[in-house]
Each structure stands twice: as C-alpha cells, then as structure tokens.
Amino acid sequence: MSVTRVTIKDVARSAGVSIATVSNVLNGTGRVSADTVRTVRRAIQELKYSPSQAARNLKDKKSRLIAVIVPLLHKGFLHDNPFYWQLVGGIEEGARAHRLHIMLVGADSEESYSFVKERHLDGLIVIGAFEGSEALERIVQWGVPSVFVDSYLADPNVYQILSDDEKGGYLGTKHLIDLGHRNIALLTGEIEPNGVHEARFLGYRRALKEAGIGYRPAWAVEEPPTMEGGARSVPRILALQGVSAVFATSDVAAMGLLSGLSERGLSVPRDLSVAGFDDLPYSRFATPPLTTVAQDIGLKGREAVRLLQAHMDNKEPPYRRKLIPVELKARQSTRFLEEGEGEPVDANEIRKGGDG
C-alpha cells in the first residue's frame, strides 16, 4: 500500500555517483562519460526508477500538463454533444504525440481557473469561449499559453482554431439552393455575436443573397444545438409557409429534427430536405443518412495541440488563427425539388397525416 518511492538518491547510491550525475544522464545535460552513463542507466533499469514529475514541476515550473476546458451545458453536466468527444479524442491524440498529458475540466462561467496556477499548467485549450467573458479575460491577462477552439475572439493576438464556419454555412445552403429549394429555413443555436452559429448564419445569408432569395428573420429558428432542440423546433419550422428545406447548424439538431418529423409521420427528404453541420460519426448512419457539412473534428483537436505547443515553445507559429476546412457531404436527407413543388409542405395538411 505505502509505495516506497525509488528516488534519484537510490539510483545515485546504487550507481556510485552523485545525484547531479544521475540527473545529467536522465536529461542528457552536462558532460558525462560513456561509462558513467552506462552504469547509471543500468541502475535506473534495475531499480525501475522513473523521475518524479512533481519534483520537476517545482524546479522547472513546467508540468507537461495542459488543461482542456469544456463548456458545461447546464450546471454540473458536460455538454452531451458527441462532437466534444471527437474533439477531445483529437486533442488527446495530439497531446500524446507531444508527450503532454491532458486534464479535462468542465467549466461554467463561475470557474475561477485557479488550478491553472496551482498546478503550474503549461497551457490551456479552451473550447467555445465567448468574447468578453470574465474567465477569458483572466486567462488572457495571465499570459498562460492558450489556444481557443470554436471561440471567435476578436483579439488578433489570441491563438485560435476554427472551422471555416461561414463557408460551411454557405455550402450547406448553396447545396439546397442548387437542388431547387428557395424556401430554406435555418435551424441554429443562439446567434451570439462572434459565435460559431453567427458565422454559419452569415454563410446562409450569403448563399441566399447570391441566389437572389430574400432573407426573412423568422426563418432563422433559434433552438439549443441539441437533439432536444432539434426535435422541439418542428412546430416552428412547419409554421413557415412553403418551407421545403432546413439547414441545421449542427448535426445533433438535424437529427433531433429528423426524429421530430418522423414522429409526425413526415418523411425526409420527401416532405422536407434536411442538412446538418459537423458530420458526426453518427450522421451517415442516421435514417436517412444525413447530408451535412463535414469538418475533420479529430484534426481540429490535433491542430489545437500543435498550435499550443508552438506557443509554449515561444516559437512564433506560422499563424495565430487557423481555419479547418469544411466540405459538403451530400447524402440522402436532401433531395431535388421538382418543378412546381414550390410549397410541398402544408402544416395543416400534415397534421392529418399518419402518426408513424
């Protein structure tokens, strides 16, 4: 039970050298004769010694530990969007490659972040922070190396990894327009200034404008980017006269929508075309397989670590803000709108339909 730790002293004694020498062979520092190196190495092997990070931290003020800050949806609960798991998976992978460990912390707006100093964390990856939040201020002010993912911060000095959200919004909408749709609803998370959803919303508007389609505010339906939110949006969407397609700014919302529509006996894409955003592993297994704007979430995580590492090394990286490319994946949840199918869905008519 009580782990009698093997320390550098034990190794020194066993090898018949000083602890400074052991430290030197451990770190490849100083000048040490090949013979001594060998002896020390052997002692290390025999004693199964591995140096205490805790002691090193104290000396170096380096922990080789970074924190990954994930937003808490409601108090005490990690956001249940599998997107985060994908992203954290990518970060974990990147961290492993850089010989870093990650501390996962779910944080709400009241988080003090005192652990950053207390644990001598080398860096931070913050997911979905918002401009002007107190926490953010604090972090930037401390000067702890940080990378913000999906955060849209105006400060040009801040390191950021984002998806090309505006383009994604454009591509998704354009795809529907190309299929002949003109009455396209947007199902989006709250459009906060400088947020991910705003960027996607802007892409939606650009595609609309380019096609000469007027933008109607009521057609941007805001619901939480969750399956519940998507399911709940159904009545609001069906209330839109003539709607033939919906572009959702997240796959989870799109899937909730799929579910809500199916519950009402509506068929996708027959009655309504639906496109999403993210390309979660799920999405191609949805019924029907979901057309979506794909981003490489794992890559996003790995890039975040890469950027952070450069920052921690004080190497000026080639960029401060990196955009992860997006691409449209057309699957079976969207369809070509035939001539004269202007208003395929009539909410009243639907209510008479089957109940699944």
Added chain:
Amino acid sequence: MSVTRVTIKDVARSAGVSIATVSNVLNGTGRVSADTVRTVRRAIQELKYSPSQAARNLKDKKSRLIAVIVPLLHKGFLHDNPFYWQLVGGIEEGARAHRLHIMLVGADSEESYSFVKERHLDGLIVIGAFEGSEALERIVQWGVPSVFVDSYLADPNVYQILSDDEKGGYLGTKHLIDLGHRNIALLTGEIEPNGVHEARFLGYRRALKEAGIGYRPAWAVEEPPTMEGGARSVPRILALQGVSAVFATSDVAAMGLLSGLSERGLSVPRDLSVAGFDDLPYSRFATPPLTTVAQDIGLKGREAVRLLQAHMDNKEPPYRRKLIPVELKARQSTRFLEEGEGEPVDANEIRKGGDG
C-alpha cells in the same frame, strides 16, 4: 509572460508572520489566533495567492489528480462510442464534487503507466480492462487505489463498478419473447471470458432457456460494438432463417443495424424488431426511437469516483463491487408479433424489396 509567482513567503512577509503560520491558516491546522487568521487571510486576498499544488504534491505525495484510462480502439484513436463521453462526463462531475481533477489518458495494451508514479496520481479509474492483461497486473501490484469500470475482474479485492449486464441481457431478450418472438438473434461484441458482452450474452441465454427456446450458436452474431459493426451485420442477420427480432448488446450496434436495414429497404419494427443496450441520449431520437436496456451512465461515472475516493481515504466502502441497475425502455423499434407470423423475414424475398 514570465509569471512571477506569489508564494507563501510573500504572504508571510506581507502579514508579518512566518510561513508556517500561513500554512496553518491555509490548512486549518495547528493553533492560530483569530486575529492572526484574519491578518493572513487579508494578505492572501490582497496578493491573490493560491498555493502551489506542485509543492504540495512533493510534500504530501498527494496530487488530488486521478487518471481516467479509456481504451484506445485502434492505435491512436479514442473509442468513438458516445458512451464514453457520457461516462467521462459522469466521472468529471463526480471528481468536481470531490475536489479532484481528472487526467484523461487513452491507453492501449502497450501503455507503461509510468505516469501514475511520476505524477503521484492519487488514483485511477480504468474503463474496460481485461482479466490477465499486463497493464492490469501492474496496476494492481503497485497498489495504487483503482476502480475498474465495465471490466469484470475475478479478483474479489479489486474495486469495480459494473452494470447489471446479465440482467440487462435477460430483460432485453425477455421483452422480445414477451412480444411473441422466438427467433431472436443476438448482435454482440466479441464474447470474451468475463467481459461485458459475455454477461449480456448469458442473460440472453437465460431468457431463452426460461422460455423453452433452444440456443443456436450461429444466432449470436459477433461484430465490433460500433455503428460500422452493426451495419455490417445485416447480411449475417438476414441469413438467419425466420429471424424476427435482434437484441443488440450496444445501442451503437443497434443503430448501425437500423441504418443497414433501412438501406436495404427493410422497415423496423415491421420487418424486424430491434432492441439495444445503453440508452444513449441519441437512442430516443433514432428512427424509429430505439427500444433499449437503459443504464444510468452518468451515475456509473459518479459512483466510480465515490468508490475511488473511499478507497483513497482508506475507508472500507460498503462494497467492493457495485452493480448499476438496468431497466428496459420499450420504444418503437420492437413490436408485437402476430399469430402465425413465425417467419416474417425471408432473406430472398427481401432482396426483391424496395431499395429505399
């Protein structure tokens, strides 16, 4: 950039006391006059001091850091089952309640776990370990407080959190039997001795036996518990003469199956009843909403932390092995089999069917 750290010395100087006194008020140890406490507290506030965990670790050999070990599916990639995100979410929540931080590490069979000693980790939560694995031996041997989740280890001294998998297997199968099905396939992950899937498999067999239905080995279809695995199982399932229902030992496999069936123009539950296991947040939004054996995954995570904390405190907890209850959630992916519907699915007939 260079963070000049505020140390206990600064506080001591500012408060006009010794560092020992500061330490005592910090930890509520020793005897300190109310006056002194006040002075010191004020100095702490003013200087925004927070003690260095790194230094504490070195003294105490306590880090208030636990590792969560998640299996790597293929080299370098965290298992993409959202189940893990749910579980880790529960663990994070529990850890926060116990003022612990969690280090997330994806580990394959070659992991040395040297970080456990190096970082003075207080404890480990290991997900999905297998009996006899080297890593496991090492961990148990070191005596680092550990809790194993979903691992089925024979050693009665090991702390474990499991779902009541055998019962879940029984309940899922029984549900199908109660609906009139007799030709029930099992879609399962590899049945390894003492594994989660084996327990569910055993429950399946118990229900069969109880109903006087013979067990046919070919009807236990093994595929990886992933959406891909579920989708891929379709031909094997359809080859089973007279199959009218499938019980999948994971929701992800069930959803892959749903997808694969839909692709072939088969309808669930009309052509085939499908039940899953886990009750992922997604499952009730599947098309059709998935009947499944529910377990409270978040609770599982929180319980793991609770057990670990008891273990770390050397308090003998009320149990070493805790079973999380399971319960059947009947939704729309399973249906009552009418009289004379003995063999509703004929593989050959299906192939002629619509293609969606």
Added chain:
DNA sequence: CTGAAAGCGCTTACAG
C-alpha cells in the same frame, strides 16, 4: 567529467 550545495514552495514535527 563529476560532485557539493542551493533552491523550487510547500508541510510538519518540534521548540519555545
């Protein structure tokens, strides 16, 4: 090439 010593920031007996 090698070692003695200081110091990282704490906590913990031990005196007083």
Added chain:
DNA sequence: CTGAAAGCGCTTACAG
C-alpha cells in the same frame, strides 16, 4: 499561539 528548520525529489549553476 508562533517560528526556525528539515525535508519532499528534483535541476542547475558553480567549483574542481
């Protein structure tokens, strides 16, 4: 009630 000192396990100048 309070403080001086040792020590946790390392690394890093600095001598030699």
